[in-house]
Amino acid sequence: MIKAAIAGLGWWGGTLVESVEGSSLIRFVAASSRSGSERDRETASQHKLTLVSSVDELLRSADIDAIVLATPPAGHTDQIIAAAQAGKHVFCEKPLAVHKASAVAAIMAVDRAGVTLALGYNRRFHPSWVDLKRRIHSGELGIILHVECTMSGPNGLTASRDAWRSQIAEAPCGGLIPMGVHAIDGLIDLFGEVEHVYCQSFRRAVSNGNDDTTSVLFRMKAGMSAYLGTMMATAGTFRFQVYGSKAMAVLGGAVHVAGQSSQQRRSGLFGSYVIQPIKGDAVSIEVPVFDVNRAELEAFAVAAAGGASYPISHEQMIHGAAVTEATLMSARSSRVETVV
Secondary structure, three states, X not given: OEEEEEEOOHHHXXXXXXXXXXXXXXXXXXXXXOOOOHHHHHHHHHOOOEEEOOHXXXXXXXXXXXXXXXXXXXXXXXXXXXXXXXXXXXXXXXXXXXXXXXXXXXXXXXXXXXXXXXXXXXXXXXXXXXXXXXXXXXXXXOOEEEEEEEEEOOHHHHOOOOOHHHOOOOOOOOOHHHHHXXXXXXXXXXXXXXXXXXXXXXXXXXXXXXXXXXXXXXXXXXXXEEEEEEEOOOOOEEEEEEEEOOEEEEEEEOOXXXXXXXXXXXXXXXXXXXXXXXXXXXXXXXXXXXXXXXXXXXXXXXXXXXXXXXXXXXHHHHHHHHHHHHHHHHHHXXXXXXXX
């Protein structure tokens, strides 16, 4: 049993804690909260967590095996390095970093310390995603021509100005960091490395100063093209569509929208799955109810205990950061940027 602490309790940290209630592999015993809000105190009390005010206090505890970072992205690299130096395994919520050099520094630290690093791209764990990957790799869809992902939600209209998702320094290009990096990781998981990107990002409707509409074109090294669109000021949706020479596949679902229940945030990411062959009728495939957060945290616990490796490799983590960095560069330069 891995004894873990959640750094950054908050609404998402609380969701992660709830996801592993009753797990035989991992349990949360402590949490940190900078604000010490009434909600955080109530969550800590409900789940019998020791509540402290800083990540450093968690790292000093000999009773904690692992740190789960549900903190703003800008602090991830330093927190991972500090956790590794303290001998703690680390689960980091996405993104690991928005610069390749930062990702490399974090991974070098965990390698030196001999601890596990896991990254929270939870959609990878859903059975429908796993099935789509199998169909692509088996050749059932044929030669893949193009991939599209659209992720949208209204959170930009209601988020406070001091929320990290509202701040350009923490979440440049609007929905790219809160939502779109999931699609970048999905492209890497299904098709390998990205060769180059072109991004445009701007603000139309939100009042917090950040962008609300972002579009990215990708060329994959494997040959297919891809598109990602994120919007932060409209109805919530998720759509991931793969166009092949034999068939098209569409995964539909949701993103996290303010006010959702914990169960919906954990198990409602996918709601429909359709395969449309070149000839013949479309086939609808049942989408199981599945807690992706429990799955990713238990996979982390297995890896931390010396079992099977976490399914997102360090090389993929680094490449994801490099793609994000190139995307942000393109948004600033208005040019195609090569991923290095």
